[in-house]
Amino acid sequence: MLFRSWLAFTIVIGVVQVLLGLLAVLQHDAIYSQLLRQRIAVISQTIVASYKPIVDLGLPVSMIRNGDQVVLRARDMDAEIGVANTFNSSGIVVHSTQTPRPPSVSSEVLRRMHLADGTTWGTETETEVISGHTIQRADGEAVAAVTVSYPKDRLSAASSAIFRKMAIAGFLIWLAISAVAYFLLRILLAGPRRAIDGLGAIGKRSEPAEDAPLGKGALELEVSRLNANLVEASRQYDAVIKSLGSDDLALAPGFETSRAPQSPERTRSLAGVLALKLAPVAAAAIVVSATILGLLVLRDVNRSIEPELAARANLVGVVVSDNVQRAIEAGAPLDNLVGAENYFGDMLTQLPEVAYVAVATGRIVLEAGERIDPYLAPPRQRKDVRSHPILYEGEEIAYVVIDIDPAFIAKRFRDVFLDMSVVVLVTILLAYEVMVLLTSRSLTASLDRLQRLAALQASGDFSKTATPGHQAVIAGLMRQLSERSTDVYRRLEQVVASAGDSVADASLEGLKRHFGLENGPPAPLRISYFTDIRLALFLFAAADELPLAFLPLYTRASENLWPWLDESVLISLPLAGYLLAILFASPFARGLNQRFGLRTLFLAAGLPMIAAHIGLYFAETAQEIIFWRTLTGIGYAIITLACQDYVIDTATSENRDSVLGTFTLVLFGGVLAGVALGGVLADRLGQQNVFLLSALLIGVSALLSTWLIVPGAGASEHKGERFNFAGILAPLGNPRFAAIVFGIAIPMGVILQAFVSYLAALTLDDLGASTADIGRALTLFFLGVIAAGPIGGRLAAAGLPVGPVAVLACLASGASLVLFGLWPVSWALVTGLAVSGIGYGLARGAQVSLVMKLAEGELKEAGSVAVLGSLRTLERLGSVMGLVAVAAIAGAFGYVAALGAVAAWTLVGAAFAATVLLKRLPV
Amino acid sequence: MGDSVPGLRSLLLFASMVIAFVPSSFAEDRRTILGIFYEGCEHLCEGFKTAIADSGFPASVVVRDINQDKAQLSAIVAEINETRPDLVLTFGTSVTMGLIGTLEDSRPDRISSNIPVVFTVVADPFGTNIAESFEASGRKNVTGTFNRVPESVNIEVIRQYDPAFSKLGLLYNSNERNSAIKKKELEALAPTLGIELVALELDPGNEGAPDPGTIPERMAELRKKGVEWIYLGSSSYLRKNGDLYTSSAVENGIAIVSPYESLVREKQALLSIAARYYDVGQLAAGQALKILRDGATPGDLPIVRATDFAYVVNMDVARKLDRIPPFAFLQIAEAVTN
Structure with a gap:
C-alpha cells in the first residue's frame, strides 16, 4: 500500500515537473519572442516614420528614391538585424537591405499584415523573428509595410538555457518531494496499513477474526465494518458449503436469517476515508512541487527577459540619437529642429515603457513625454544620465536622455508572474486529476471492490467475483472471496447435475436465486466511479x-x-x-x-x-x-x-x-x-x-x-424513455421548475454567454486593458467557478438547503455586476467577473440537483430524461437569446447599459426564483 | 621556321578578315535613334545614351538640340520624314507636340506615323492629348515615359513643410502652351485644396519670349501680395532662367517648390519632389530597346512611369529663408547645398 501510494505520488510529481517545465519553457519563449519583436518594432516603427511624409502625400512607397538607404538604417541601429524589407500592400518588396532585392514577402507575412488589428504585428519563421509595421495613409488605408527580421539565435539560446535549468531544478524537486512524500505517506498510512495488514492476517488464516479491534477514527470504524462483513461472508460461505454438501437441500438456518441489506453507499466509505486521508498530502505535494518550480521559473524568466527590456530602452536611445544626428547632418541647427518634439511625442505613444525622451547639451534642447521623478526611477535609468551621444563632425554636441517608466517595467514583470501563475494553476489542476485517477485505480478502487464483495457475500449473494488488483493483502482477500463465489457456483451445479429430476425445479431455482446465481456463473463486479x-x-x-x-x-x-x-x-x-x-x-x-x-x-x-x-x-x-x-x-x-x-x-x-x-x-x-x-x-x-x-x-x-x-x-433499462422536442415546455407547468429555469438557469447562462464571453472582454478593451489582461480577468471567472463548484456541494452536504444557495448565488452575481454601473472602472468589472464566477459555480450544480429532485418527486411522471433535457434546452435557448438581446442593447445603448441589463435580468430572476422556491419547495 | 611563316601569314589574314567583317556586319544592322532636345543634351539625354550603350544593342544616338527655338521643328519633321531614323526620342511638351501633334490632328507637318516615337518629360501627356492613357498611347507608333507627381502632391508637400501655407504664387508665360495649361490646372485645383492661387503673367502683351528683366519685378509683386511659396514648373523658359528666377525669389523671401530637381540642386529653389532626369532617360532607353531590339509595337507598350522620386531640399536656401524643414522631413529628404 505504501509503495503503491508513493509510486502514484512520485509519478504525479514527475508529471507536475515535466508539464510545468515544458509549459514554462513555452511561456518563456512566447514572452521572449514577444519582447524581441517589440524591440525590433522600434526599428520598423522608425523606418515607417521616415516614409510617413511621402505616404501622406498619397505617393506609393515604391516611388521613394532613397528607400533602400532608409531600410539600411535598420542595420546602423542594430547590427544583428537580419533583413529589413519595405513592401507594398500586395506584398511586392520595393526596398530591401538584401541584394538582390527579394521579389515579394512570404504569404504568411502578408497575411499577418492584412489580419493585424493595429499597425504593429509580427510573426516567426524557423530561423527568424519578424516584426512588422503597417504604413497607413492619413485616411487609415494600409498602403505598405516594413518588416525587420532578427535571427532566432538569441531566443533559442535563452530557451535552451531555461530548459536546462528547468530540467535540473525539476529533477531535484522531484527527488526531494518524492522523498518527503514517502516519509509523510509512511506516517499517514501507518494506521491503514496496520488495519489492512490485520485483515491480511485474517485472510491468511482463512478465518476472519471476530474480535477485530475497534478504534475511534472513521478509518478504524470502516475497517472494523469490513472485518465484520468478512467474518459474516465466511460464515455464509461455510453455511452454504455445509448445506450443499448435505443431502438436504433445505437452506441452513444460519444464512437465511442473516441476510442483512447492505447499503452500497455505506460500503464505499473505506475507500473514501483513505482518499480523504491522502488528498491533503497529494494536494500539498502537487502544490508545493509546482510552486517551488514555478518560483524558480519566475526568477529565471525574469532574469532571462531583463536584458531584452534593457536592450529595447537602449535601442530607443539609439533611434533618437540617430534621427537627431541625421537632421543635424542635413544642416538643421540643433536648437531649431522644427517639429522634433511632436515627432518624438508620436514615437512615445508606441513605446509605453519610455516615459520621457530629451536631447540635451547641458540644457534640454528638445523633449517629449513626462519626466519621471528621479527618486522613483531605478538608479541606472536616472535622468540626465548620458546614454547616447549625438556627434557632429566627430565631436559630441549633445546627448539623449531617456526616462524609463518604472511602473511599466514593474507591470511587465507582474504580467510574467501572472502568466506563470496561470501555468502553475493549470499544471496543478491537471496533476490533481491524474493523482485522483492513479490513487483510485491503484488503491481505493480495489479496497472498495473488496468491501462491496464482502458485503455481498455477507448477505449471501455469491453472484460476483472481482479482479484482485495489485495490493497484496487486499488482492489475497479478493481472490479468496472470488474463489468462494466460483466454488459456490460449481458446487451448486454439481448438486443440480447429481440431483437430476429428483428435486423440484422450483426449489433449485430458488436456491440459485438466493445465491444470486440464477443467470449463470458469477460475473465480475463492476462499479462505476466518478473518478x-x-x-x-x-x-x-x-x-x-x-x-x-x-x-x-x-x-x-x-x-x-x-x-x-x-x-x-x-x-x-x-x-x-x-x-x-x-x-x-x-x-x-x-x-x-x-x-x-x-x-x-x-x-x-x-x-x-x-x-x-x-x-x-x-x-x-x-x-x-x-x-x-x-x-x-x-x-x-x-x-x-x-x-x-x-x-x-x-x-x-x-x-x-x-x-x-x-x-x-x-x-x-x-x-x-x-x-x-x-x-x-x-x-x-x-x-x-x-x-x-x-x-x-x-x-x-x-x-x-x-x-x-x-x-x-450510464445505460439504463428503461430505454422507452425518450426525449421529444414537444416535451420541452411540458415541465414548465410546474412553477418550481419554471422558477429554476427562468430565475436561475437562464440568468446564469446569460452571465456566461453574454457577460463573460462577450461583454466583459469588450468593456475591458474599451477601458484600455491589454489582451493579456483581458485573458487573465476572464480566467478569474473560471477560477471562481472551479473554486465554488465543490464548495456548493459541501454546503449542501453540510445540510444547507440547495435552493437558497442557488438563489443567493444568483443574487450575488447580479449585484456584483451592479458594481460596474456605480464605478465604471476595471476593478469593478474584474470583481464582477470573480463574484459571478463563484455564483455560477454555486448555481450550476444546484440547479441540476434541484431539477433532479423535482424529476424524482413532483415531475416523476415526465421522467428525468425529459426534465433534464427540458432544463438544458431552455437554459441554452435562453442564453443564446439573451446573448442576442444583450448584443443589441450594447449596440444601441453601449456596454454599460448592456451590463445593466444582464445585472437586472439576474436580480429579477433571482427574486422570482426566491419567491417561488423558498416559499414552496421544502428544501 | 620557313613553315611557320605561311602559317602566321594565314593567321593574320584570317584575323584581318574577322576585323574587317565585324564592323561591316554591325554597320549593316546598326540602328539610328534621333533625339530631339529642347535645350542641349543634359541629364536625361545622358541617361538615355548610357543605357543604350550599356545594353550592347548596336544603335547610335544622334542628338538634335533646338535650343528653345520651336521654329526649327518643322524642318526637323521634314528631315525625319526623309531620313527615316529607326526611332525618334522627344524631350518636353513643345518638342513632342511639334513633332507628333495631338491624337486628333493628322496634319501633314507631323512626322510619318510609321516612325516609332518615344516621348519624355511631357508634363501632362493626357491633358495635352498627346496620349490616351497610361495603358497605351492610342497611336500605333507612339509610346513614352511619365515622370511627374500630380500637382496636388506638390501643393501638399508645401503644406507638410509649412502648415500655415495658404497662398500659392505662380508666374506664367502665356506664350508657352505648357505654362498656360499649368496655370489653368492650378486655378482649378487650388480651391479644392483650400488654397488661394496668385498667378501673374510674366510679360503681358509680349508675343515673343518674355523679357527676363520682368522676373524680379513680378517676384516683388508676389511678395507684396503676401505670397510665401511659389510653384515653378511646366515652363522651359522659366527653367532656362532658373538662376535669376530662384535668386530673386529668395531675395523676396519666397520659397520655390518645383518638379525640376536641378533647380533645387543647382539653383536656389527650396524644394522638389521629382524623379531624376537621368533615371527618366534610362526608362526611355528601356522603351526604345523594347521597340528596336525586342520588336514590340510602340502603341502596345504602356507609358512607363518613373518610380524613384525624391524629396530634395536645399538647406542653404532653407537657412537663408529661415525655413528649416520639419524634423520628419529630414528623415527622408535628400538635403543638398549649393
Whole structure:
C-alpha cells in the first residue's frame, strides 16, 4: 500500500515537473519572442516614420528614391538585424537591405499584415523573428509595410538555457518531494496499513477474526465494518458449503436469517476515508512541487527577459540619437529642429515603457513625454544620465536622455508572474486529476471492490467475483472471496447435475436465486466511479477550449466563399454554429447515454470530434471552419452532458450536490486549462497545430474512457424513455421548475454567454486593458467557478438547503455586476467577473440537483430524461437569446447599459426564483 | 621556321578578315535613334545614351538640340520624314507636340506615323492629348515615359513643410502652351485644396519670349501680395532662367517648390519632389530597346512611369529663408547645398 501510494505520488510529481517545465519553457519563449519583436518594432516603427511624409502625400512607397538607404538604417541601429524589407500592400518588396532585392514577402507575412488589428504585428519563421509595421495613409488605408527580421539565435539560446535549468531544478524537486512524500505517506498510512495488514492476517488464516479491534477514527470504524462483513461472508460461505454438501437441500438456518441489506453507499466509505486521508498530502505535494518550480521559473524568466527590456530602452536611445544626428547632418541647427518634439511625442505613444525622451547639451534642447521623478526611477535609468551621444563632425554636441517608466517595467514583470501563475494553476489542476485517477485505480478502487464483495457475500449473494488488483493483502482477500463465489457456483451445479429430476425445479431455482446465481456463473463486479471519467472529462474540455482564443482570427485569415457576408458576421459563425449545435444536441444527451452507455457514447462522439479537429487543421475556407466547429459543438454537448448524467447516475441522492459540484470543478478546470493555454500554445506551436493537439487530447480522453469506464455504465433499462422536442415546455407547468429555469438557469447562462464571453472582454478593451489582461480577468471567472463548484456541494452536504444557495448565488452575481454601473472602472468589472464566477459555480450544480429532485418527486411522471433535457434546452435557448438581446442593447445603448441589463435580468430572476422556491419547495 | 611563316601569314589574314567583317556586319544592322532636345543634351539625354550603350544593342544616338527655338521643328519633321531614323526620342511638351501633334490632328507637318516615337518629360501627356492613357498611347507608333507627381502632391508637400501655407504664387508665360495649361490646372485645383492661387503673367502683351528683366519685378509683386511659396514648373523658359528666377525669389523671401530637381540642386529653389532626369532617360532607353531590339509595337507598350522620386531640399536656401524643414522631413529628404 505504501509503495503503491508513493509510486502514484512520485509519478504525479514527475508529471507536475515535466508539464510545468515544458509549459514554462513555452511561456518563456512566447514572452521572449514577444519582447524581441517589440524591440525590433522600434526599428520598423522608425523606418515607417521616415516614409510617413511621402505616404501622406498619397505617393506609393515604391516611388521613394532613397528607400533602400532608409531600410539600411535598420542595420546602423542594430547590427544583428537580419533583413529589413519595405513592401507594398500586395506584398511586392520595393526596398530591401538584401541584394538582390527579394521579389515579394512570404504569404504568411502578408497575411499577418492584412489580419493585424493595429499597425504593429509580427510573426516567426524557423530561423527568424519578424516584426512588422503597417504604413497607413492619413485616411487609415494600409498602403505598405516594413518588416525587420532578427535571427532566432538569441531566443533559442535563452530557451535552451531555461530548459536546462528547468530540467535540473525539476529533477531535484522531484527527488526531494518524492522523498518527503514517502516519509509523510509512511506516517499517514501507518494506521491503514496496520488495519489492512490485520485483515491480511485474517485472510491468511482463512478465518476472519471476530474480535477485530475497534478504534475511534472513521478509518478504524470502516475497517472494523469490513472485518465484520468478512467474518459474516465466511460464515455464509461455510453455511452454504455445509448445506450443499448435505443431502438436504433445505437452506441452513444460519444464512437465511442473516441476510442483512447492505447499503452500497455505506460500503464505499473505506475507500473514501483513505482518499480523504491522502488528498491533503497529494494536494500539498502537487502544490508545493509546482510552486517551488514555478518560483524558480519566475526568477529565471525574469532574469532571462531583463536584458531584452534593457536592450529595447537602449535601442530607443539609439533611434533618437540617430534621427537627431541625421537632421543635424542635413544642416538643421540643433536648437531649431522644427517639429522634433511632436515627432518624438508620436514615437512615445508606441513605446509605453519610455516615459520621457530629451536631447540635451547641458540644457534640454528638445523633449517629449513626462519626466519621471528621479527618486522613483531605478538608479541606472536616472535622468540626465548620458546614454547616447549625438556627434557632429566627430565631436559630441549633445546627448539623449531617456526616462524609463518604472511602473511599466514593474507591470511587465507582474504580467510574467501572472502568466506563470496561470501555468502553475493549470499544471496543478491537471496533476490533481491524474493523482485522483492513479490513487483510485491503484488503491481505493480495489479496497472498495473488496468491501462491496464482502458485503455481498455477507448477505449471501455469491453472484460476483472481482479482479484482485495489485495490493497484496487486499488482492489475497479478493481472490479468496472470488474463489468462494466460483466454488459456490460449481458446487451448486454439481448438486443440480447429481440431483437430476429428483428435486423440484422450483426449489433449485430458488436456491440459485438466493445465491444470486440464477443467470449463470458469477460475473465480475463492476462499479462505476466518478473518478473514472474525471481525467477524460478534464482533457476533453481542455481540448475543446484550446482553439477558442484564436478561432475568430483563424476564420478571418481563411478564404471566404461568401464574399457578400460581412467579415464580423463571418467570424462569429463558427461560434454561432457551435452554440446552435449544443442547443440542438443537448436534449438528446441523456437519451443517448441511457441507450448506449457513456463508454460507447464517449467513443462514438469522440471519433467525429477528432475528425472535426483534423478537418479544422486542413480547413482552408471559413465555411469549412464553420462546418467543423459546428460538428464539435454536437460532440461537446453529448459528451459533457453524458458525463454529467453519468455523475448523476453514479451519485446517490445524498451526495449528488457534492458530486455535481466536483463535476463543475473538473469540467471548468478543463475549460480554464484550455482557455489559458490555447494562446501560448498557438503562439509557440502554430495555430493549425493546436487543432492537432486538440484531436490528440480528445483521442487520449476517448481511450481513457474506453479503458476506465465500466462497459454499459450510464445505460439504463428503461430505454422507452425518450426525449421529444414537444416535451420541452411540458415541465414548465410546474412553477418550481419554471422558477429554476427562468430565475436561475437562464440568468446564469446569460452571465456566461453574454457577460463573460462577450461583454466583459469588450468593456475591458474599451477601458484600455491589454489582451493579456483581458485573458487573465476572464480566467478569474473560471477560477471562481472551479473554486465554488465543490464548495456548493459541501454546503449542501453540510445540510444547507440547495435552493437558497442557488438563489443567493444568483443574487450575488447580479449585484456584483451592479458594481460596474456605480464605478465604471476595471476593478469593478474584474470583481464582477470573480463574484459571478463563484455564483455560477454555486448555481450550476444546484440547479441540476434541484431539477433532479423535482424529476424524482413532483415531475416523476415526465421522467428525468425529459426534465433534464427540458432544463438544458431552455437554459441554452435562453442564453443564446439573451446573448442576442444583450448584443443589441450594447449596440444601441453601449456596454454599460448592456451590463445593466444582464445585472437586472439576474436580480429579477433571482427574486422570482426566491419567491417561488423558498416559499414552496421544502428544501 | 620557313613553315611557320605561311602559317602566321594565314593567321593574320584570317584575323584581318574577322576585323574587317565585324564592323561591316554591325554597320549593316546598326540602328539610328534621333533625339530631339529642347535645350542641349543634359541629364536625361545622358541617361538615355548610357543605357543604350550599356545594353550592347548596336544603335547610335544622334542628338538634335533646338535650343528653345520651336521654329526649327518643322524642318526637323521634314528631315525625319526623309531620313527615316529607326526611332525618334522627344524631350518636353513643345518638342513632342511639334513633332507628333495631338491624337486628333493628322496634319501633314507631323512626322510619318510609321516612325516609332518615344516621348519624355511631357508634363501632362493626357491633358495635352498627346496620349490616351497610361495603358497605351492610342497611336500605333507612339509610346513614352511619365515622370511627374500630380500637382496636388506638390501643393501638399508645401503644406507638410509649412502648415500655415495658404497662398500659392505662380508666374506664367502665356506664350508657352505648357505654362498656360499649368496655370489653368492650378486655378482649378487650388480651391479644392483650400488654397488661394496668385498667378501673374510674366510679360503681358509680349508675343515673343518674355523679357527676363520682368522676373524680379513680378517676384516683388508676389511678395507684396503676401505670397510665401511659389510653384515653378511646366515652363522651359522659366527653367532656362532658373538662376535669376530662384535668386530673386529668395531675395523676396519666397520659397520655390518645383518638379525640376536641378533647380533645387543647382539653383536656389527650396524644394522638389521629382524623379531624376537621368533615371527618366534610362526608362526611355528601356522603351526604345523594347521597340528596336525586342520588336514590340510602340502603341502596345504602356507609358512607363518613373518610380524613384525624391524629396530634395536645399538647406542653404532653407537657412537663408529661415525655413528649416520639419524634423520628419529630414528623415527622408535628400538635403543638398549649393
